[in-house]
Amino acid sequence: MAVYTEVADEELAAFVAGYDIGGLVSFKGIAEGVENSNFLLRTETGSFILTLYEKRVRESDLPFFVGLMEHLAAGGLNCPTPVRDRNGEALGRLAGRPAAIVTFLDGMWVRRPKVAHCAQVGEALADLHAAGADFSIVRDNALSVGGWRPLFELSAARADEVLQGLGAEIEAELDHLERHWPGELPKGVIHADLFPDNVFFLGDRLSGLIDFYFACNDLFAYDLAICINAWCFEPDRQFNVTKRGR
Ligand SMILES: Nc1ncnc2c1ncn2[C@@H]1O[C@H](COP(=O)(O)OP(=O)(O)O)[C@@H](O)[C@H]1O
Numbered sequence: 001m002a003v004y005t006e007v008a009d010e011e012l013a014a015f016v017a018g019y020d021i022g023g024l025v026s027f028k029g030i031a032e033g034v035e036n037s038n039f040l041l042r043t044e045t046g047s048f049i050l051t052l053y054e055k056r057v058r059e060s061d062l063p064f065f066v067g068l069m070e071h072l073a074a075g076g077l078n079c080p081t082p083v084r085d086r087n088g089e090a091l092g093r094l095a096g097r098p099a100a101i102v103t104f105l106d107g108m109w110v111r112r113p114k115v116a117h118c119a120q121v122g123e124a125l126a127d128l129h130a131a132g133a134d135f136s137i138v139r140d141n142a143l144s145v146g147g148w149r150p151l152f153e154l155s156a157a158r159a160d161e162v163l164q165g166l167g168a169e170i171e172a173e174l175d176h177l178e179r180h181w182p183g184e185l186p187k188g189v190i191h192a193d194l195f196p197d198n199v200f201f202l203g204d205r206l207s208g209l210i211d212f213y214f215a216c217n218d219l220f221a222y223d224l225a226i227c228i229n230a231w232c233f234e235p236d237r238q239f240n241v242t243k244r245g246r
């Protein structure tokens with residue numbers, strides 16, 4: 001359930017009045033997602049998503065996330081566009097949390113991706129990488145190879161309770177990755193969380209990408225690796241080489 005912060009009616013009405021989006025018609029919490037509190041906001045002018053940024057998101061990263069969505073949308077990518085308030089600000093505060101309103105994207109995510117879905121995801125990812133090329137803010141990837149050992153160490157002592165030998169296997173894998181990480185591969189702005197639940201389709205056509213809250217600067221191959229793992233395996237765990245494409 002991804003509503004961690006409740007918003008009082010009066011507080012919400014005052015917040016929405018700060019934007020030129022018409023009066024509030026309805027408002028409900030969205031169960032999907034795990035990071036932030038998301039609400040579907042309907043106003044006299046249309047539908048929007050209100051996001052309250054929760055504790056795992058660093059406030060200092062918000063200008064990157066919000067600026068990137070604005071930049072990519074201006075570059076022609078179908079993604080949520082932050083709505084600026086009457087003072088021209090895309091980031092505000094609501095119920096004690098940093099908050100933003102972004103445009104609503106029509107579509108649904110696909111539970112069983114087919115080859116045609118994967119091909120469109122590949123194209124959209126390439127568009128994102130190209131559109132991000134001239135984005136001026138930089139954000140390091142906190143979840144790249146340098147962040148994995150500290151994460152592992154938090155639970156290393158109990159790894160073998162999950163599976164005998166798991167701790168040693170992860171340790172050996174980390175040693176290998178740290179020694180052989182291909183840091184010289186092409187880099188740029190990446191989405192870093194392009195799992196199927198963050199890609200919307202209308203019918204069989206890709207309608208947009210959401211959830212830029214892991215986006216950062218890192219190897220393009222990081223995005224490709226996520227997509228290959230998240231999109232190209234069948235329910236029986238077989239790798240579908242046709243879905244991977246070229
Ligand atoms: N711009 C948007 N348009 C339509 N639905 C959205 C939009 N942004 C978020 N959602 C809805 O909210 C859910 C959670 O959003 P997401 O950004 O993945 O949350 P979190 O970052 O908290 O995990 C999505 O699965 C989707 O249903």
Ligand SMILES: N[C@@H](CCOP(=O)(O)O)C(=O)O
Binds near residue numbers: 032197
């Ligand atoms: N994909 C991330 C968690 C974020 O999930 P989302 O629902 O916001 O896409 C992970 O696997 O840790």
